[in-house]
Amino acid sequence: MVYRAHILISGDAACIAKGARDVEAALWEAVQELNLKDEVQILEVSSLGHSDQGPEIVIYPDGTDYVNLTPEDAKFIIEEHLLKGRPVERLTYREPPSLPLPPPSEKEVRVVLENVGKIDPENIEDYIAMDGYMALGKVLGEMTPEEVIEELKISGLRGRGGAGFPTWLKWTLARNAPGDMKYVICNGDEGDPGAFMNRSVLEGDPHSVIEGMAIAAYAIGASQGYFYVRAEYPIAIQTLRAAIKQARDYGLLGEHIFGADFSFDLEVRMGAGAFVCGEETALMQSIEGARGMPRTRPPYPATAGLWGNPTNINNVETYANVPKIIHKGGSWFASMGTDKSKGTKTFAIAGKVERTGLIEVPLGMTIREIVYDVGGGVLGGKKFKAVQTGGPMGGCIPEQYLDLPVDYEHLKEVGSMMGSGGFVVMDEDTCMVDIARFFMEFTQDESCGKCVPCRVGTRRMLEILNRICAGEGRPGDIETLEELAVYIRDGSLCGLGQGAPNPVLSTLQYFRDEYEAHIYDKTCPAKVCKGLIEYKINPEACIGCTRCARNCPVNAIEGKPKQTHVIDADICIRCGVCKQVCPVDAVYVE
Amino acid sequence: MSLSPEVETQATDTLAMSPEEKATIDTILAENAGKPGATMLVLTLVQENVGYISPPMQAYIAEALDVPLSHLYGVLTFYSFFRMAPIGRHKISICLGTACYVRGGPMLIEKFQQVLGIGMDQTTEDGRFTLEVCRCVGACSQAPVVMIDDDILGRVNPSDVAKLLRKYK
Ligand SMILES: Cc1cc2nc3c(=O)[nH]c(=O)nc-3n(C[C@H](O)[C@H](O)[C@H](O)COP(=O)(O)O)c2cc1C
Ligand code: FES
Numbered sequence: 001m002v003y004r005a006h007i008l009i010s011g012d013a014a015c016i017a018k019g020a021r022d023v024e025a026a027l028w029e030a031v032q033e034l035n036l037k038d039e040v041q042i043l044e045v046s047s048l049g050h051s052d053q054g055p056e057i058v059i060y061p062d063g064t065d066y067v068n069l070t071p072e073d074a075k076f077i078i079e080e081h082l083l084k085g086r087p088v089e090r091l092t093y094r095e096p097p098s099l100p101l102p103p104p105s106e107k108e109v110r111v112v113l114e115n116v117g118k119i120d121p122e123n124i125e126d127y128i129a130m131d132g133y134m135a136l137g138k139v140l141g142e143m144t145p146e147e148v149i150e151e152l153k154i155s156g157l158r159g160r161g162g163a164g165f166p167t168w169l170k171w172t173l174a175r176n177a178p179g180d181m182k183y184v185i186c187n188g189d190e191g192d193p194g195a196f197m198n199r200s201v202l203e204g205d206p207h208s209v210i211e212g213m214a215i216a217a218y219a220i221g222a223s224q225g226y227f228y229v230r231a232e233y234p235i236a237i238q239t240l241r242a243a244i245k246q247a248r249d250y251g252l253l254g255e256h257i258f259g260a261d262f263s264f265d266l267e268v269r270m271g272a273g274a275f276v277c278g279e280e281t282a283l284m285q286s287i288e289g290a291r292g293m294p295r296t297r298p299p300y301p302a303t304a305g306l307w308g309n310p311t312n313i314n315n316v317e318t319y320a321n322v323p324k325i326i327h328k329g330g331s332w333f334a335s336m337g338t339d340k341s342k343g344t345k346t347f348a349i350a351g352k353v354e355r356t357g358l359i360e361v362p363l364g365m366t367i368r369e370i371v372y373d374v375g376g377g378v379l380g381g382k383k384f385k386a387v388q389t390g391g392p393m394g395g396c397i398p399e400q401y402l403d404l405p406v407d408y409e410h411l412k413e414v415g416s417m418m419g420s421g422g423f424v425v426m427d428e429d430t431c432m433v434d435i436a437r438f439f440m441e442f443t444q445d446e447s448c449g450k451c452v453p454c455r456v457g458t459r460r461m462l463e464i465l466n467r468i469c470a471g472e473g474r475p476g477d478i479e480t481l482e483e484l485a486v487y488i489r490d491g492s493l494c495g496l497g498q499g500a501p502n503p504v505l506s507t508l509q510y511f512r513d514e515y516e517a518h519i520y521d522k523t524c525p526a527k528v529c530k531g532l533i534e535y536k537i538n539p540e541a542c543i544g545c546t547r548c549a550r551n552c553p554v555n556a557i558e559g560k561p562k563q564t565h566v567i568d569a570d571i572c573i574r575c576g577v578c579k580q581v582c583p584v585d586a587v588y589v590e
Numbered sequence: 591m592s593l594s595p596e597v598e599t600q601a602t603d604t605l606a607m608s609p610e611e612k613a614t615i616d617t618i619l620a621e622n623a624g625k626p627g628a629t630m631l632v633l634t635l636v637q638e639n640v641g642y643i644s645p646p647m648q649a650y651i652a653e654a655l656d657v658p659l660s661h662l663y664g665v666l667t668f669y670s671f672f673r674m675a676p677i678g679r680h681k682i683s684i685c686l687g688t689a690c691y692v693r694g695g696p697m698l699i700e701k702f703q704q705v706l707g708i709g710m711d712q713t714t715e716d717g718r719f720t721l722e723v724c725r726c727v728g729a730c731s732q733a734p735v736v737m738i739d740d741d742i743l744g745r746v747n748p749s750d751v752a753k754l755l756r757k758y759k
Contacts, residue, residue: 193726194688231634231671232727234740235715269627270634273671289629291668307626350689350730387690424688438691442725448668552750553704575700577748 001266004039005082007033007059011044019070020055026071027057030078040082065093105374111338111344113322113360116204121239124246133252135326136211139218140260143326145175148219152322155332156342159503161187161278161315162393162419162495163340166407170312172301174220177310182222184213185287185306185313188229188236189278192391193442195422197346198316199580200358202229202236205320206243209525210266214253214321215326217264220312225264228283230271240268246296275392275446280313282303282448285296293448294494315420315467316569317346338364341407349508351388352379361406368402371425382427386510392439392446394501395506396432415500415506431528432511433518437465439503443496454497457488461504471531478508527589530574534590539564541586548578548587607646614639615647619654628655629665633672642673678713678720680758682706685735687726693733694748699723701748702736705755719758 009024024044031037042125050056053067064087066077073091080086104110119126127133139148159165174182188580190198195259198354213225229237244266247253255263269287273566276282277292277587284306286292305311321343325333334342339362349358354376360590361370367387371377378384389406395416397404404410408418426435444458461484464477485501492498508515517523524532537548537557542564549557556572559565567578567587579587607615618635622628632651636643643651643666652659666672684702686695699710702721703719706714713720729735738758746754 011631027716118608179631191725193686194690194730195726196730231638232724234638270632270638271671272630272634272637272669286630287627289627289631291664348689348730351692356689356730356733391688422688424692430692435692438688547749551699551701573700576694576697577701580694580697580747581749 003041005041005235007040007042008058008060009044010054010056011040016054018054022071023055023057023069025075026074027078030075033081034078034083036078036082039422040078041359053093056093058275062087066091067093101180104274105286105355107365107369107373108360109344109362110360111324111333111336112201112208112346113204113358114324116200119205121206121240122242124207124243124250124252127205130146131327132323134208135209135323136214136218136252137258139215140258140262145219145221148215148326149175151326151330152219155321155325155333156330156337156340157318157321157325157333158341158408159315160317160345160420161322162269162390164418167314167318170302170314171216171219173300174222174310174312177303179310181307181309182217182219182220183306183309183311184220184222184225185280185283185301185311186213186227186312186316186319187278187280187283188227188233188316189283190230190233190316190420191275191278191446192420192422193275194350194388195348195391195420197348197358197421199233199236201316201320201346202233203239206236207247208320208323209316210243210247210253212314212322213266214264215322216312216319218262220310222312223265225266226287226306227268227288228271228277229268231273237270244268248291274448275442276448276494276496279496280354282494283313284311291448293450294496296493297351317421321571336362338405338407339392340409345418345421346407347421347423349375349423349425352382352427352430353425354379363407364405366403366405367397367511370406370423371402373518375425378425378427382429384425385428385430386426386432388416388424388426388435388503389403389422389495390417390499390502391422392442393417393495393502394419395502396424396426396435396510397506398510405499415502417502422524429526429528431469431524431526432507432514433465433524434469434526434528436504436507437462437469440465440500443500447496447500451492451494453488453491454493454500457484457491458497458500460484461488461501465504468515468518469524469529469531471518471529473515475519477519478512478515481509511519534576535567535572535574535578536590537565538586538588538590541584543584543586545583547581547583551577551581553577607644607650611630611640611647612650615650619651623655629657629662633662633666634698637672642676644674644676648674678717680719680739681737682719682728683724683737684720685727685729685733685737686723687733687735689726689732689733690735695734697748698734698736698746698751701751705751719755732739 027042031040050067056071058065077088080088115130149168149171157167188198253265271277274292277286277296282292282294301311301313337343344360344362346360361376371549386398388396397414397416401414411417440462444462447454447458449455484503488501489498517525527533544562546561554571554573556568557565623629652662684698711722727737729742736743736746
C-alpha cells in the first residue's frame with residue numbers, strides 16, 4: 001500500500017512520560033474518524049530529537065515537526081494538516097531562542113533591548129512593524145548630515161564600547177576628515193569575558209544595528225560598512241548575514257536607499273579569538289587581513305582608519321541607540337540618565353546573584369539597586385563583597401560603594417570603569433586575590449606582544465599572583481606588584497596594557513588585607529586558593545552515598561556505601577567537585 | 591590556548607587536502623580572493639567551513655592570494671581560533687569567562703579531563719572528542735557553561751558530565 005503521508009511519533013521514555021501514548025491513541029482515532037487510514041501511516045519510532053519538548057511527531061513528506069502535543073492537538077493536526085493541507089504553525093518546533101530574556105524588572109528601561117525577544121530577528125518585517133527603518137527614512141528624507149549629528153549631540157549619547165567618547169563628536173571628526181572613501185565599522189568583538197550584551201542585540205534585533213550604521217554612514221559620508229564579530233558568536237554571524245541580505249532585498253541597503261542620493265552596503269567580517277582585536281586600531285588591522293596589533297594614535301581612525309581612510313567605529317549598542325534617538329528625539333534620550341551620562345545601558349549581571357542575565361537600566365542607577373532590586377540580591381542570601389565592572393581592564397568595587405551611581409565618571413573615580421557592561425557580583429566566598437589572578441591570566445594570555453612592558457610585565461605579575469595563591473607569597477610581593485603595575489600602565493601602547501594592572505590595583509586598594517592574609521598568614525580568607533585550603537568530610541553529616549567518591553577526578557576519596565567517607569589530602573587536587581555534588585553538604589573547606 | 595604551532599605542523603605535514611576540502615576552499619577563494627583584506631576573510635571562512643587549515647592548505651591559499659606564506663602563517667598563528675589540524679568529531683569547549691570561572695568552570699575542567707582521560711587541547715584516541723577552554727560564549731547567566739559543538743549547555747553539574755557526553759557519538 002502506498003501512503004500519502006507518514007506520521008512518526010517519538011516513543012522515547014521522556015515523551016512517553018509526558019503522554020506520548022495518549023497522543024498516539026488520539027492520532028489513531030482521528031485518522032479512523034476522518035477516513036484517512038488508508039492514506040496515512042502512523043509509526044512509533046525512538047527519539048525524534050526534542051524529547052525535552054515531547055510528545056513529538058514529525059509528518060512526512062514535508063517533515064513538519066510538532067512538539068509539546070496534547071491529544072486535542074493531535075486531533076487538530078490531523079484535521080488541519082492532513083485533511084485540509086494547512087500545517088499548524090503554532091505547534092511546530094522552533095529553535096529555542098539562544099538567550100531567553102526574562103521579563104524586565106520594574107526598575108529597568110528597555111531601549112536597546114526593546115525588541116530583543118519580542119520580534120523574529122530573521123524577519124525584517126517584524127522589525128519594520130516596530131517602526132524599524134523609520135529613522136533612516138526620516139534621516140534620508142528630511143535631515144542633513146549636520147542635523148543628524150546635532151540630534152545626537154542633544155541626546156548626549158556616548159560610546160558604549162568602553163571609553164564613553166561622545167558619539168556626535170566622533171562622527172563630526174569623521175565627517176570633517178578629508179577623503180573620498182570613508183567607512184563605518186561596528187565593533188562586535190565583545191571581548192570582555194563576562195559579558196554578552198552585544199551578542200543579544202546582534203542575535204535578537206540585528207536590524208537596529210544595521211539601521212544605526214546606515215545613519216552613521218549618511219552622517220559622515222561613508223558608503224561601505226563592516227561588522228566585525230567574534231567567531232565565538234556563530235549564531236550572531238548567521239543572523240547578521242541573513243539580516244543584511246533581507247535589508248538588501250528590501251532596498252534598505254544598496255544603491256539609492258529610499259530613492260535618496262545615498263548608497264551604503266555592509267559586510268560581515270569575523271574575528272578569530274584575539275581579545276586585543278576589540279581595540280579599534282587592532283580591529284582594523286585584522287579586517288585588513290593582518291595580525292591584529294594596535295598602533296599608536298593619533299592619527300585616530302576618524303582621520304586615518306581602515307586602509308588609511310577616515311573611519312567611524314562604534315560599539316554595537318551605540319549604533320542600536322541611534323535609530324531610537326532619531327525617531328523619538330535627542331531630548332527624549334537625554335531625559336534619561338545623569339548629568340553627563342545620558343540614556344540607558346545594558347549590563348550582563350552575572351556571578352553570585354539571584355537573577356543573572358541581561359538588564360538595561362538608566363545610567364546613574366546605584367550599584368545597590370542593580371544588585372538587589374534588579375538582580376534580586378546576592379545568591380543564597382550571602383554577603384555582598386564586591387562587584388567587578390569593566391572586564392579585564394576594569395576593577396572591583398567594594399561594599400562601601402554600594403550606593404555609587406553607575407555612570408562613566410563615578411566608576412572611574414573608584415578605580416574601575418564602565419567597559420562594555422560586564423557586571424559580575426562577588427560574595428564572601430570569592431577570593432579577591434584569585435580574581436585578580438584570573439584577570440591577569442587573561443590579559444597575559446591576550447597581550448599581543450608588541451609592547452615589552454605589557455608582554456613581559458603581565459607575565460611577571462601573573463607569576464607573583466600564582467605564587468601568592470599557591471601559598472608561597474613572600475614579603476615584598478605586594479610592593480613589586482604595585483611597581484610593575486605602574487611600568488606596565490605607563491609603558492604600553494593600547495588600552496590592554498594600560499588597563500591590565502587595574503584588577504590588581506583595585507583589589508589591592510580595597511582588599512589589601514586579603515593579600516596580606518595569603519602572604520603572611522598563609523590563609524585564604526574566602527577559602528578558595530588551592531594551595532591554602534583542605535577539603536574535609538564531616539563524619540556526622542556524611543550519609544555514605546558514595547557520590548563524592550564516584551565523582552572525584554583523582555580518586556582521593558575512600559569509603560564504602562553507607563559509611564563515612566574520607567578525603568586523602570595528599571591526593572586531593574582541591575577541585576571542589578565533591579563539595580558541589582554532596583547532597584547533604586557534608587563536605588567543608590578548612 | 592592551542593597547541594604550539596610546531597607541534598601541530600609536525601603532526602599534519604603528511605596531510606594532503608581531500609578533494610572535498612579543496613573544492614570548498616576553491617569556492618571560498620573564488621568568492622573572496624579579490625576583496626580587500628582577503629587573507630583574514632578567507633582564513634576565517636576556511637576555518638568555519640573546513641574546520642582547520644593544514645600546512646598544505648596554507649601553502650595553497652597563500653599562492654592563490656598571492657601573499658607570502660610567511661605572512662599567512664603569521665596571521666594564522668596570531669589568532670587562537672584557527673587550527674592547523676583536524677579536531678575530534680565533537681569539540682567540547684569549557685567556558686572560563688569571568689562568570690563561569692566564579693561559578694565553577696575550573697571544576698568542570700577537572701571533571702571532563704577525568705571522564706575523557708585526556709588533557710586540555712587534546713583529542714581522545716578514538717577521535718570522538720577534543721577538549722578545550724574558551725572565554726565567554728555569551729551565556730553567562732547560565733554559568734558554568736560548556737559548549738559541545740554548537741550546543742550551549744548551561745548550569746553544568748560535574749556529576750552530569752558522563753551523561754551529557756552520551757549523546758555525542
Ligand atoms: C583591549 C581593548 C579591547 C576592547 N574591546 C572592545 C570590544 O570588545 N567592544 C567594543 O565595542 N569596544 C572595545 N574596545 C574599545 C574600542 O577600542 C573602541 O573604543 C570602541 O569600539 C569605540 O566605540 P564606542 O565609541 O561606540 O564606544 C576595546 C578597547 C581595548 C583597548
Ligand atoms: S563567562 Fe561563561 S558564558 Fe560568559
